[in-house]
Every structure is written in structure tokens, then in C-alpha cells.
Amino acid sequence: MDKIEILAALERKVRWLATWMVHNANHLRRSDDGLKVGGHQASSASLSTIMTALYFAALRPEDRVAVKPHASPNFHAIQYLLGAQSLDKIENFRAFGGAQSYPSRTKDVDDVDFSTGSVGLGAAQTIFASLAQDYLRAKGLGADRPEGKMIALVGDAEMDEGNIFEALLEGWKHGLRNTWWVIDYNRQSLDAVVREGLWERFEAIFRSFGWDVVILKHGSLQQAAFAEPGGDALRTWIDNCPNQLYSALTFQGGAAWRKRLLDDIGDQGPVSKLIELRSDAELAELMGNLGGHDLPSLLEAFEAARSHDRPVCFIAYTIKGFGLPLAGHKDNHAGLLTPAQVEGMRAQMGVRPGREWEPFEGLAGEADLRRFLENVPFRARAKRAASATVTAVPAKLDVELAREMSTQQGFGLIMRNIAKTGGEFADRVVTTSPDVTVSTNLGGWVNARSVFARQNLADTFKAERIPSTFVWDASPKGQHVELGIAEMNLFLMLSAFGLSHAIFGERLLPVGTLYDPFIERGLDALNYACYQDARFILAATPSGVTLAPEGGAHQSIATPLIGMAQDGLASFEPAFVDELAAIMRFGFDYIQRDGRAEPDPSTWLRDAVGGSIYLRLSTRGIEQPQRAMDEGLAADVVNGGYWMRRPGPNAQLVIVYQGAVAPEAIAATGLLAEDRRDIGLLAVTSADRLHAGWSAALRAREIGRPNATSHVERVLSELPRHCQIVTVIDGHPATLAWIGSVHGHRTRALGVEHFGQTGTIADLYRHFGIDAAGIIRSAEALFPGRPARHLSVV
Numbered sequence: 136m137d138k139i140e141i142l143a144a145l146e147r148k149v150r151w152l153a154t155w156m157v158h159n160a161n162h163l164r165r166s167d168d169g170l171k172v173g174g175h176q177a178s179s180a181s182l183s184t185i186m187t188a189l190y191f192a193a194l195r196p197e198d199r200v201a202v203k204p205h206a207s208p209n210f211h212a213i214q215y216l217l218g219a220q221s222l223d224k225i226e227n228f229r230a231f232g233g234a235q236s237y238p239s240r241t242k243d244v245d246d247v248d249f250s251t252g253s254v255g256l257g258a259a260q261t262i263f264a265s266l267a268q269d270y271l272r273a274k275g276l277g278a279d280r281p282e283g284k285m286i287a288l289v290g291d292a293e294m295d296e297g298n299i300f301e302a303l304l305e306g307w308k309h310g311l312r313n314t315w316w317v318i319d320y321n322r323q324s325l326d327a328v329v330r331e332g333l334w335e336r337f338e339a340i341f342r343s344f345g346w347d348v349v350i351l352k353h354g355s356l357q358q359a360a361f362a363e364p365g366g367d368a369l370r371t372w373i374d375n376c377p378n379q380l381y382s383a384l385t386f387q388g389g390a391a392w393r394k395r396l397l398d399d400i401g402d403q404g405p406v407s408k409l410i411e412l413r414s415d416a417e418l419a420e421l422m423g424n425l426g427g428h429d430l431p432s433l434l435e436a437f438e439a440a441r442s443h444d445r446p447v448c449f450i451a452y453t454i455k456g457f458g459l460p461l462a463g464h465k466d467n468h469a470g471l472l473t474p475a476q477v478e479g480m481r482a483q484m485g486v487r488p489g490r491e492w493e494p495f496e497g498l499a500g501e502a503d504l505r506r507f508l509e510n511v512p513f514r515a516r517a518k519r520a521a522s523a524t525v526t527a528v529p530a531k532l533d534v535e536l537a538r539e540m541s542t543q544q545g546f547g548l549i550m551r552n553i554a555k556t557g558g559e560f561a562d563r564v565v566t567t568s569p570d571v572t573v574s575t576n577l578g579g580w581v582n583a584r585s586v587f588a589r590q591n592l593a594d595t596f597k598a599e600r601i602p603s604t605f606v607w608d609a610s611p612k613g614q615h616v617e618l619g620i621a622e623m624n625l626f627l628m629l630s631a632f633g634l635s636h637a638i639f640g641e642r643l644l645p646v647g648t649l650y651d652p653f654i655e656r657g658l659d660a661l662n663y664a665c666y667q668d669a670r671f672i673l674a675a676t677p678s679g680v681t682l683a684p685e686g687g688a689h690q691s692i693a694t695p696l697i698g699m700a701q702d703g704l705a706s707f708e709p710a711f712v713d714e715l716a717a718i719m720r721f722g723f724d725y726i727q728r729d730g731r732a733e734p735d736p737s738t739w740l741r742d743a744v745g746g747s748i749y750l751r752l753s754t755r756g757i758e759q760p761q762r763a764m765d766e767g768l769a770a771d772v773v774n775g776g777y778w779m780r781r782p783g784p785n786a787q788l789v790i791v792y793q794g795a796v797a798p799e800a801i802a803a804t805g806l807l808a809e810d811r812r813d814i815g816l817l818a819v820t821s822a823d824r825l826h827a828g829w830s831a832a833l834r835a836r837e838i839g840r841p842n843a844t845s846h847v848e849r850v851l852s853e854l855p856r857h858c859q860i861v862t863v864i865d866g867h868p869a870t871l872a873w874i875g876s877v878h879g880h881r882t883r884a885l886g887v888e889h890f891g892q893t894g895t896i897a898d899l900y901r902h903f904g905i906d907a908a909g910i911i912r913s914a915e916a917l918f919p920g921r922p923a924r925h926l927s928v929v
């Protein structure tokens with residue numbers, strides 16, 4: 136068998152296995168509960184040829200692929216044939232513990248490079264992965280590994296996602312290399328058939344961003360037919376055929392093709408012979424032989440693109456549902472083959488009942504196929520997944536404390552000091568920001584470590600000796616990647632750089648900054664970054680209403696809840712800079728952990744596993760406490776909270792605060808203490824971690840570990856029964872409202888619930904009732920009849 140014959144056999148096998156996988160999941164395994172999940176048989180089949188050409192021939196082990204989410208069945212089938220996926224997993228496709236419906240780095244076992252599912256993100260991630268590869272090369276890191284291609288298999292309707300265009304523009308700015316996007320141009324989306332002539336838009340877009348564009352429209356069968364007498368007429372007919380009609384005729388098959396072609400061009404001389412020479416089946420094969428289903432064309436195109444490093448967009452014409460009875464039908468996205476149709480396909484594929492999963496069932500030349508599979512270049516390296524050693528983090532991060540300062544200021548100083556201290560740790564840090572580098576206080580770091588670019592770019596202002604606080608020299612040595620404003624790109628960048636250890640085998644410690652409210656702009660990309668276990672520190676500032684007069688429109692309310700709810704992200708909101716230094720020290724270590732250990736018995740947090748870090752910071756300057764940050768306090772800060780003022784044995788009231796409202800909480804506590812001597816003040820640095828530990832400990836006790844206790848349970852354990860709690864945050868009050876449930880204390884939760892009011896911080900805190908007077912008012916409402924004596928003071 137020659138290579139093309141072998142690949143053709145493998146393509147049929149991939150198509151069969153993918154179809155059977157979905158059929159098994161829907162009709163056989165789940166027959167008892169009647170649950171039918173979307174088909175994806177059509178979406179998979181559309182890419183079966185392209186993925187066969189890639190995985191079994193064109194890919195090299197160093198290449199990385201973002202697979203179109205709905206082609207997941209193909210992916211698992213291919214990995215199964217390559218010996219990297221188990222039968223058990225694909226038999227349980229989409230079931231608990233089985234292969235995932237969309238390829239997942241963290242949930243699948245078969246060598247997924249990028250998790251996809253939310254369309255648009257996988258494609259864009261390849262651009263930033265490519266940038267990460269260039270960044271490492273520029274630093275001489277990982278130079279012993281060959282450069283890989285970062286490849287995305289992209290649906291044509293997926294191209295509607297705006298984040299794709301943001302990423303293309305960013306890629307262009309950074310001189311993108313080694314990136315291939317293969318657009319699965321099946322001219323169908325989920326609902327319908329796409330607009331005519333979309334490929335021309337795609338071509339123009341990619342060319343304008345500096346990409347090569349390769350259009351794979353006609354396969355080799357079609358090209359041969361075009362060379363026959365009458366071939367020109369056929370070609371013209373195909374090129375002018377509307378997408379809807381092509382799809383409909385594909386669905387109807389050979390006889391319909393014949394009728395339509397003869398009706399339309401049958402009177403045009405030799406072309407009728409060209410048509411008549413072919414049987415219905417041959418005619419259907421010819422008309423379905425689009426570039427994306429033609430192995431020789433695909434291999435040639437991929438090989439040609441391997442010879443240079445320019446980014447390439449392949450627009451590959453395909454048929455959604457290729458080779459399946461639902462091919463081309465506009466409703467086929469969630470369509471499933473009926474059991475009868477699967478039986479028809481089984482017969483066509485020569486698969487005997489009970490042998491559906493056997494790799495070589497129904498294929499001739501098993502020995503050739505086996506040999507071929509053993510020598511597939513993609514599998515040449517046994518383990519494609521990489522890992523990197525942990526970069527040691529200094530025992531303490533230095534920061535000069537002023538009497539009054541903000542956490543954003545502290546962040547800038549800590550970063551600048553890391554830059555100055557130097558060493559391996561500082562060298563592995565890479566920062567990035569979507570055009571808010573200066574306004575989030577990264578300027579000091581950038582001045583010390585400079586901006587990254589593959590070529591040297593001088594800062595003209597500096598060269599012209601024009602005084603400026605910031606130096607924007609760029610060079611391959613630079614450690615700051617400056618991005619355009621698109622926040623989606625920030626999170627994609629953190630995702631790609633935050634997977635450097637796992638993808639390129641080199642540790643990077645990415646730190647990204649943005650304005651807190653704009654987390655919401657990039658939230659899906661943040662979610663996917665965490666989902667694929669990328670590791671980074673996110674510093675979001677300013678936050679809450681603390682930007683005050685400047686920014687009614689820049690306020691963030693929901694972000695503390697996002698921080699709590701986002702899996703894989705430990706969120707912190709320190710009030711003071713010494714707390715921030717302790718948290719960042721922990722954070723740089725935490726983002727490098729990948730243990731699978733038991734939860735920490737003192738907090739019930741999964742700290743050995745690690746994750747990413749979110750710091751919600753503020754521009755509000757507040758008076759700093761004069762204290763030593765000893766180990767005990769630092770541990771409490773990292774665990775999520777500590778007593779700023781320990782409650783007495785008869786405490787009737789405890790005030791709990793998180794973040795920049797510390798001065799208000801402290802003032803209210805002081806005033807209330809006149810009458811309520813046992814009052815306590817709890818400083819919360821991470822509602823997220825307190826809550827996570829608490830629910831983990833609850834679960835542990837419920838399943839028979841009676842001694843499991845979390846940090847917050849311990850901290851609040853001394854409160855007498857009758858004690859009541861007022862919580863306060865410059866953010867949504869629900870962030871801390873749960874705290875009363877820990878031991879059953881009545882709680883009033885204060886915070887911000889409305890967006891966009893401008894004013895000074897004092898105006899706004901008063902307006903939302905989170906100033907000292909507001910806290911006291913709420914405390915008094917809990918104890919009617921005992922007004923605080925000094926209320927008039929505030």
C-alpha cells in the first residue's frame with residue numbers, strides 16, 4: 136500500500152470510530168436514560184481528512200494543535216489509533232470519567248495541547264503560544280527543542296468570534312511566526328449555511344494581517360476532471376454554485392448531482408460525456424472531492440508551509456458530515472445517524488458486530504497499517520507533554536512601607552524590587568498588560584527589565600533626550616510584553632505563557648495587570664486559561680469604587696464574586712501592603728505547584744495542587760499598620776484572614792471587612808468599642824480561600840472525617856452564640872455574607888450594589904453605606920435601642 140492508500144484507510148477508520156463513539160454515547164450506552172446529546176458527527180466528519188493528514192503525516196512532535204471543539208471524536212479516535220487513548224475512555228465518551236466532548240488538557244488523558252469548547256479561544260491561543268515560543272527562544276531557553284508550528288483547526292462560523300480578530304491584530308504587531316490556521320470551510324454553522332463568498336473576506340483579512348493564504352478548493356479528482364474535455368464547464372459550474380445548493384445536492388447524492396448538472400450544463404457539449412462516464416457513486420465522490428477531503432492536496436500544502444516560518448491560513452473546502460448520510464444537510468449540526476444509518480455505514484466499512492472498536496477491522500493490509508502507525512512522525516517522541524522545575528522564590532519579597540500607601544503602589548514597588556534584586560527568579564518573571572502598564576504601576580518593573588520584541592527598537596523619546604518617567608526600549612531581552620487594549624488577548628497571553636512549562640518545558644512566571652472591571656471583558660478567556668491549568672498572577676487595579684471621581688464607569692462590583700467562583704484561581708484582596716507582599720510571595724510559589732496531594736489539614740485548601748492568583752488591588756492610599764509581618768501573621772494572611780482586633784469572650788458584635796474599606800471598618804470598630812468592649816474586627820484577605828476551605832471541611836466531615844476544620848471555622852470558633860456580624864466590602868456584599876453561616880451568627884452584609892455613581896471616595900462610601908457611619912448604623916440596627924455615643928463624630 137502506498138502512503139495515500141494507507142492514509143485513506145485511516146481516514147475511513149477515523150470517520151467510523153468518531154461516528155461510532157457518538158452513536159455509542161447516544162443510542163447504546165445511554166439508551167436507559169433517554170438522554171440525547173448533540174451529535175457532532177457531522178462536525179467531526181468535516182475534518183476527518185484534514186486531521187488524518189495532519190496527525191498521521193504532517194505533524195511533528197513539537198507542533199501543538201487547538202482542535203475545533205466539535206471534532207473531539209476525531210481527536211480521540213486518532214489518539215486511540217496511535218495508542219495514546221484507551222478503549223475504556225472512548226467507550227465512555229462524554230460519560231463521567233470518559234473522553235471529553237471537547238478536547239480538554241486537564242480532563243482528558245490523550246495528549247491534548249489546548250482545551251477548546253468556547254469557539255474562537257483555541258484559535259487565538261495558538262497565536263499567543265507562538266509568541267511564547269518566540270519569547271523563550273529570544274532568551275535562549277529551550278533552544279535544544281525544535282521550533283514547532285502552533286496549529287488551529289478552525290470552524291468557518293467560528294471566525295465570527297470577535298476575539299479572533301483582536302488576536303490577529305496583536306499577532307501582526309509581534310511579527311507572528313510558525314502559526315497555521317486551517318479553516319474548515321464547510322460553509323455551515325450550527326443553525327444554517329454561511330454567507331456566499333465568505334472565503335474572499337477571509338482571504339483579504341488574513342493577507343492584510345501579513346499571513347500567507349492557501350486555498351484548498353478542488354481536490355485532485357476534481358482537478359483531473361477539469362483537465363478532461365468539458366472540464367472547464369464543470370469547474371465554472373462548481374465555482375458559481377451557491378453554498379446552499381452545493382450542500383443540498385451533497386445531501387441528496389449522485390442521482391441528484393447528475394440531474395442538476397445535466398439540467399444546468401448538460402447541453403454544453405463534452406461536459407455531458409464527462410458526467411455520463413461516471414456512475415452515481417463516482418459522481419458523488421467527484422463532487423465531494425473538495426480540497427479539504429483530498430489527501431494529496433493536503434499533504435502537499437502542509438509540506439510547503441513547513442519550509443518557512445510565515446503564518447499560514449489554509450482555507451480548506453470541506454463537507455459537513457463528509458461520508459455520512461447527513462452530509463451537507465443544513466440541520467446536521469446536532470444530527471445523529473439513526474441506528475439503521477449506522478448499520479449501513481457498518482456494512483460499507485466492513486465492520487462486524489462486536490468488533491466496532493477494533494482498529495484494523497474492515498481494513499486491508501493490517502501489517503502495512505501497523506508499521507505505518509508505529510512510524511508516524513508525530514509520535515516520534517514518546518511523551519509530548521513537557522514539565523519544568525520549580526524556580527525558587529525568595530523567602531520574603533521586599534517592599535518599602537510608607538505611612539500611607541495603596542496596594543497598587545505596593546504592587547509596583549514589589550515588582551520593581553524583584554527586577555532590581557535579579558537572579559533566576561526575576562529572570563523567569565514575564566509581565567504583560569493591555570495598554571495599562573503605566574496606570575497599573577508596572578512602570579518601575581518595565582524601566583528595569585524593558586519591553587520584549589524580537590528585534591531591538593529604541594525609545595525615540597529617550598534617544599532624543601526628552602525627559603520621561605518611562606523607558607520603552609524594546610529588545611529580545613525585554614521581560615514585558617506590551618499588548619493592545621483587548622483584554623481577551625491579555626487572558627489568552629496569560630494562558631499561553633502560563634502553560635510554558637507544560638508545553639515548552641520552560642518555566643515562566645507570568646504577571647498580568649488590568650483594570651479590575653475589565654476582567655469581565657475577558658472573562659471567558661480567563662475561564663479557559665484556568666480550565667487548562669495555565670499558571671499566572673493577575674493584578675487587577677483599580678477596583679471597586681476607589682477610582683472615585685475619575686471613574687464612575689470604571690467601577691467593579693461583581694469581581695470579588697468572580698474571584699470566588701472561578702475554579703483554578705485563588706483570589707485575594709489585601710488592604711495593606713505588608714499583606715500584599717506576603718500574598719505575592721506565596722503566589723509565585725503557588726503558581727508553580729502541581730502536586731496531587733490531599734488538602735492541607737489545617738485549612739482544607741488544595742494548596743499542594745496550586746493554581747493561578749488574582750489580586751484585587753486599589754489606588755486608595757490608606758494608613759499602613761506599624762507591625763512586624765511574622766510567620767504566623769503571614770500564614771493567616773495567606774489563609775484568608777486574621778483578627779485585627781480579637782473579640783472578647785462576651786463579644787456582641789464583630790465587624791468583618793475585606794480590602795480598601797479597612798479604615799472605615801477600623802474607625803467604626805473604634806467608635807463602637809466605647810460601648811461594646813468585646814467587639815472584634817476581622818481582616819479578611821481572601822473571602823475566596825476562607826469559603827473554599829470551609830466548604831471542603833464541611834464535605835470532609837460529611838464523609839466521615841470528624842476532625843476536619845477550616846481556617847474560618849477556627850478563627851470564628853470563640854464567638855459567643857449571641858454575637859452578631861457586620862461585613863463590609865467595596866464590592867458585592869454577597870462576598871462576605873455567608874460568613875455568619877459558619878457557626879450560625881446573624882449577619883448584615885454591606886457593600887456596593889449599583890454601578891456608575893461618580894464622587895469622591897467619601898461621597899461614594901457614604902452613598903452606599905460602607906463608611907464608618909454606615910457600618911455603625913447597621914450594627915445598631917442589629918441591637919435596637921443602644922445608639923453608639925460617638926456617631927456624630929463620623
Ligand SMILES: Cc1ncc(C[n+]2csc(CCOP(=O)(O)OP(=O)(O)O)c2C)c(N)n1
Binds near residue numbers: 177253292321
Ligand atoms: C463561544 C461559543 N458560542 C457558541 C457555541 C455553540 N456552538 C457550537 S458549534 C457552533 C457553530 C460552529 O460552526 P463552525 O465553526 O462552522 O463549525 P462546524 O460545526 O461547521 O464544524 C456554535 C454556535 C460555542 N461552542 N462557543
Ligand SMILES: [Mg+2]
Binds near residue numbers: 291319321323
Ligand atoms: Mg462550519
